[in-house]
Amino acid sequence: MLSEEERRDIEREAPNYATRKALCIDALRIVQGHRGYVSDQALQEVADYLGLPLSHVEGVATFYNLIFRHPVGARVILVCDSVSCWIMGCERLLDRLRAHLETDVGGTSPDGRYTLLTAPCLGACDFAPVLMIGETLHRDVTAETLPDLLGKGG
């Protein structure tokens, strides 16, 4: 069962949409916000709550890269690897992150604090290279400033 809080948050979004089907994305986002990721169990709960077939909800959940179907770390790092950031050296950043977090792209650091992912663009090309830690966008990141960002915990 979805928690009372989750249901309340979902219903708050409901008036914005014509159908329950359209509410699916928000419901998944909300459940992920509460639980960190969308487990098989959570997926079934969303389907039951909205009265949608499980396959439909799974279709939506897997379409969106930022709906996580596996457990992730406490924070998700999104490193932009698109053209501008690539020119400006995002690969060096990724190397540093891999070494520092002891995990590859797609993995979670052994201490469970960070999950490392790439993103095709974060919309801040004029400040490349950029990355996001949790909800915060960091611009003009260099190998030197990186440990500081991680140290602060994002």
Next chain:
Amino acid sequence: MATLYVDGQAFSVDPTQNLLHECLSLGLDLPYFCWHPALGSVGACRQCAVKLFRDEGDHQGVIVMACMTPADDGTRISLVDEQARDFRARVIEWMMAHHPHDCPVCDEGGECHLQDMTVMTGHVHRRYRFPKRTFDNQHLGPFVNHEMNRCIQCYRCVRFYNDYAGGTDFGVFGSRDHVYFGRAADGVLENEFSGNLVEVCPTGVFTDKTLKAHYTRKWDLQSAPSVCPHCGLGCHTTVAEHDGVLRRVQNRFSADINGYFLCDRGRYGYAFVNAPERLRRTSLRNAAGRLNLAPADALLQELCTRLGGNMPLIGIASPRASLEANFALRTLVKPENFFLGWSAVEDACARTMLAVARGIAPLASLAEVESSDAILVLGEDITQTAPRMALAARQAVRHAAFAKAKALGIPVWQDLAVRQAAAGLKSPLFIASVDATRLDDAATECWRGAPDDMARLGFAIGRRLSREEAGGETFPSAMEGFSQRVARALAGAARPLVVTGSSLGCPALLDAAAHLVGALRTLGLPAKLALGMPERNTMGLALMGGESLHTLEQATQKLPACALIVLENDLSRRIGEAAADRVFAQAGLTVLIDHKRHAGVERADYVLPAATFAEESGTTVNHEGRAQRFFQVFSPPDDIQASWRWLRDIGRGLGREPCDRWTALDDVLHTLEETLPVFHGLAQAAPEATYRRHGLKLARKPHRASGRTAVHAHLDIHEHQPPTDCDSPLTFSMEGHQGSPPGPAIPVFWAPGWNSVQALSHFQREVGGTLCGEGPGLLLIAPAQQVPEFFQEIPPAFVPRDDALYFVPAWHIFGSEEQSAGSPAVRERIPAPYVALRPEDAARAGLAAGDTAALEVGAVRLRLPWIAHPELPQGVGSLPVGLPAMPWLMLPAWGAVAKASR
């Protein structure tokens, strides 16, 4: 009509269609994947690109998708334009980037639309040199095999399964180059039409799992046009055999009946033909009561000697046997000794259906069901009893959306746009049923009641339509409210339809439906009636006429002096094992002609192995009174022969006319037509055996059939002469006419460059339309012109009882039909026996969840697990019928239920 210029040449086309549809109708080769004539256009695959020119002076042009562009008058396009060709070649190269190129081990190989289209575009060299993405496959149950790596993301599967067939357990997952079509988790595909994925999928992602178990390439299959034997709808099928084994059933397009799709029972029910336990040898019972094999000639001679010249014969016919077999029996035993082989209830329903169709209600074809714009389903759970009709009804609710789309200027073939514009808008579909049905999700509104109450509902709606007083009858307010809404919808429709059937064993329901259609016709509406019928030749047998088994049971005193001939009938399924045993025991001598091993085999003195639908040619009559010819696919081994031939042999042995003169099927047909005028014209249901095309019979095997000199090499190095076929215009060989024969006689759909089922377009007058050379069909029943005063008898309301529950039959698509239940794949889907109870009724009987229920229905005592069906009306329970593991019960019937002691 509009003029379309293709590469400078002018063609006359239909402007309401799209360019792809029209190009294919003109016979032009234009590759495509996502478009399907029954599913419309979505422009997903980008494969059908053509050059579109503004006018005569435009030589530059723009690339457009043919499936998304209307064929407006004066449109100028080019298929051969270099840029368009290059575009199409690039598109297929992208699609093939991750494709495993595993054609040699792929079941689709040799009949693959992807292969055909790849060859057509000229993509022959692979440039992608990187790792391919791979997927895990899912176990999807006994019918459909899954191999996702072969997918080209055309979305046809999900569009058919979810949008067209109403499935909810299938979907598309992921994005980019990781798009996956399947279920959320491994498991059986629940939809009753899942097998169509095999034909809808243009490549080898979804393939026929039962074919895989005895795989043969399309080019080695011997095929024949057939008619599905698993219910009364008579869907057209193509049945294929190799080396004495029936390998698969595919849809055979028919504009009036099944269109492009079959139900899973029809597609996967065939394997009973191959069952090792079926009857293959003639045998007779010796003095010690044991059944022994005996050579056919000697057995027939002995049988005829025992019958002598004057022992009276009694024949029990069968609704699962062909008209020819039933007529041969009727001729042999004389009409007064010919019994229809069904129970009193089945008889009452069949008679009523025939009376209704002759008297008042024109019967609807499946195509007419689909074109209806308001439907009332009265009592029949069509998903279980006449599954393909449920799929047709599901499409019928889209007429409101089509009308809205038309008003918005959206052509009907723009599938996605039409569905979005519809925003859930549906034409009226009202369902009255005893219990929840699998079609409820498509319905405007559902109503539950006992069978008699549904009949009353029908009359209530009829009275409302004709604005008559109910003759003192009053109906409960819930029924009044519902009937008012239904009446308004039906009266407001252009093509209203009432659907009912015989599955509940309630003739009053049929009367009520007829009354309703009569009321609508009196209003001047072209209303029709669609009937669900349990067996393939129910209507044919009803037309032939005769008394039921009930009459025979009343007259058993004459049995000891008679010889009883039972034709393709398991009497224990009709009147129960005890009564069937009595009939067998009392008869002086018994002969059973059947292919299925059942209780009767243990009772009969002579057992003659009959051909199945795949091993004989014959004629049946479907639910709308349409005479349909099915053709033999292969020559059966051992002693097996068509039932009418066994009866002919007995007649010959006894010197009876005219059976002794019959040598071929057409002889029987001609005698049938002369004897029974109701079947006049029957021989013309399909080309007769004398039909030749360019002087040749029609080949059942394709040109490329391989190894004909090798197939018997382990027995004999000489090439065997193919068996002769005097019953049909087809030949058991690759030698014969290979082109396009008339519609009812097309053995297989194939055209040069088109090896998959999509070759069908080459056999149609226009894509999606009637087959070339196919007439309107032979309908044997026409209603009276005048609408008579008809069926006014309203049954009393159902009154629940304290001491008993009223048990109605619950039909199952898998299990309730006798023949398909013998197929291993279908057997996996047959539910375990159960009793369904309303939770309140169960509580009253002291049943808690998980308890076993003890039932007493008639003389039968049963212990069954109970399941809660909250939608059942108060005082009504349901029991599955026909399941192999269920004893026979006379349903509907009152019965007692209690908690079983341990």
